[in-house]
Amino acid sequence: MNWKLKQQLQEMLKQEQGYKIFPGGFRKRFALAYPNSYFVGMSNLGFHIIYDQINNRNDSACERFFLPDKNLIDDYTRTHTPLMSMETQTPLHDFALIGFAISFEMDYFNILQMLSLGKVKLLANERTEKDPIVIAGGPCATFNPEPLSLFIDAFIIGEGEETINNFLDVYNDPSNENLSRKELLFKLAQVPGVYVPCFYDHIYDENNKLSAIKTNDTVPQKVSRQWIRDLDAYDGKTVITTENTEFNLFLIETSRGCGRHCRFCMAGYCFRKPRHRSLDKLLSYLPQAKNLNKKVGLMGPAISDYPQINELCSHIRNQNMPMSVASFRADSVTQELVNALAQSGQRTLTLAPEAGSEKIRHIINKGIEEEHLFKSISMGINAGVKNYRLYIMVGLPNEDENDIKAIVDMTIRLKQYMEKLGSKGTLTLSINPFIAKPCTPFQWSAMADLKQTEKYFKYIKSELKKYKNIEVQFESTKESFIQGILARGDRKISQVIYEAHLNGGSKAFKRALKTFKINADDYLYRNFDKEELLPWDSLDMGFTKDYLWKELQTALQEKHTIQCFDGCKRCGVCK
Incomplete structure (x- = not known):
């Protein structure tokens, strides 16, 4: 582990007020990741709110991760140092539970980069009992999780304050400790507002058009968006202060x-x-x-x-x-x-x-x-x-x-x-x-x-x-091209994101579309039909x-x- 990278995180932490570090051994650690820079992530109020909710529990300790600046990414890669947390400089792969807060489509590429830097397997179906469970929430996860379905084990649909607590009640329950990975994900899929894509098969017809969404086992046919009835029941304010925000x-x-x-x-x-x-x-x-x-x-x-x-x-x-x-x-x-x-x-x-x-x-x-x-x-x-x-x-x-x-x-x-x-x-x-x-x-x-x-x-x-x-x-219309596809994308776009990641990120996105012979016009320049099955139709917004x-x-x-x-x-x- 590179000492300079660790020291840099410690110096940033010294400039903060309001963060929490708990003694080891009593609480299960939760890695809360924002797929952009520290500067951007710490300017996001939702990120603060979820950090506070997790730390207010008596069984969880939340630590933050951010995408390092470009020059630091090179240092992490060159020195083979895994991505580390702000609070204790613990490698990402040492956390059993990782949660991404996603606000913007262009950050999808950063999710894969952070997982890669953290030495966490990118594909959900390749993770075993020894690997972290990776979840995601936020606006993008709520309106269309499908472009990330290859990488994320479970999505929080809607407002996270109540759902993350209900999720952690199940995840941290001692009676679930001996469950297999799939058994645990199945239990988590019963939590209102939790969407686990591996239990939902997307079927395509001969024209490569989505024709059916079939559920496996007894998970809900539709996952209902969760929302708070009384905002006063939860705080909505900055939790950690620092000069290094927008x-x-x-x-x-x-x-x-x-x-x-x-x-x-x-x-x-x-x-x-x-x-x-x-x-x-x-x-x-x-x-x-x-x-x-x-x-x-x-x-x-x-x-x-x-x-x-x-x-x-x-x-x-x-x-x-x-x-x-x-x-x-x-x-x-x-x-x-x-x-x-x-x-x-x-x-x-x-x-x-x-x-x-x-x-x-x-x-x-x-x-x-x-x-x-x-x-x-x-x-x-x-x-x-x-x-x-x-x-x-x-x-x-x-x-x-x-x-x-x-x-x-x-x-x-x-x-x-x-x-x-x-x-x-x-x-x-x-x-x-x-x-x-x-x-x-x-x-x-x-x-x-x-x-x-x-x-x-x-x-x-x-x-x-x-x-x-x-x-x-x-x-930039170049970014709008990518955003438009990601916004209305289906599971096929997951493999495009993966291919782009392997070849340099968002700049390789167009080339990745060609690799899989996917026509961008089908996502961008086509009016969808009224009766057409949409990738996000397994979600219920109310x-x-x-x-x-x-x-x-x-x-x-x-x-x-x-x-x-x-x-x-x-x-x-x-x-």
Whole structure:
């Protein structure tokens, strides 16, 4: 084991507050892995929450793993040093249970790299009783686990706080110690919200199309997504503080789930119903943030929709604590929220109209009108904020050239309005290609041709470069190509990921597709049929495919769906 690599982890640990190390021998160790850098992983609130849940048990000790930086990966490989934990610098392969928290499709390749660095067998069917059980949770694991089914023994479907405890109750039960690996996995598959892919056979027809999903033994036909009814029953705040995070914030989760019904948004469907933490619960977190001299970062799917957002902002600012939010809805933002952000030194306010034309905003059910954007900018400038950012998607269903031109026209109008109000600040467009996500109304929808998307990108940039202080940023279409396939991928994509890993990772993905004679167009540029069996159909999100299909038809008619309300039974989640 390389001493310098071990020492580097120890030095990082010294810069942290809040981690836990338990005496050996009393608790079963759990390796919690984030398949990206320490910097990114420690900025993820869900990672903190699960770490805390595991350590709050009296039978488990959680230790963290992250993907090392590129130069350190070379050092691990050159010195044959296994990937080690933050807390005790224990090799990954020494843990009996490994859990990955997965937020982004592009991190799938990092999972294999971490397992490889940790000297853990990559393929689930090659692991024996002596090998770790590898599980995964998080948004990507919830909406479509199939592209990772070759590598992951069990998936946590839905919100992890309750499920991970129920899972560990079974895993740590002394009466299960003498079970074979398969017998233990079978017991774990009985835990609500646990999906064990080896018990679900995916059958393909002569056209290589998924034709049936057959269950082995007596596992559930469908695995139900788990979600917390009372957020106050669980903490939603930063657990370990360090300077080495993306924004150096003390994160607080105000809400979970969104009832706005944006039809492209996985979070709005996979985390229903919308729930809020009580104001008292949120206020109880502030003393810890103040003692640590940290800026408060409010987290939630739609921060400005929090019912007591004004009171929360007042409490934070009355204690002379700075605060921040990633973005807010332009139709529900308040002057109090904007003032609090401005007083906290936030230099840029971020809005997410997603589209330039009213037509597309109706199709995606965004519910934002241009007047809301003008009003939000006016609030910001009145509070002293000069710079603004807009999130935009290109390639949404039924989009045409007029909708692309509308993005340019809207941007110019907003910039002129900023100048009219006296702001010489920058208006930044952050533009991403639309990627259809499972378990949303657009799960059947084809991605727009990426070559055409690139042409639209160039058009937008060329039209807006004529104007001072307008910046345009684009996401790579090369990554979007991969993300689109991974998002709607089936088990065949698992072998592609494996082949790509053996040949250099994501850069080898296209070549791996050709190796297995898989046509990317089948995943990207094809509208799935209504009756088609989808790879994620063994999961139950709480609503039916018929409901999602009706929402898709409503979208194509450019009709609006009202947001969730008390007593609503439309989608089936609130039964």
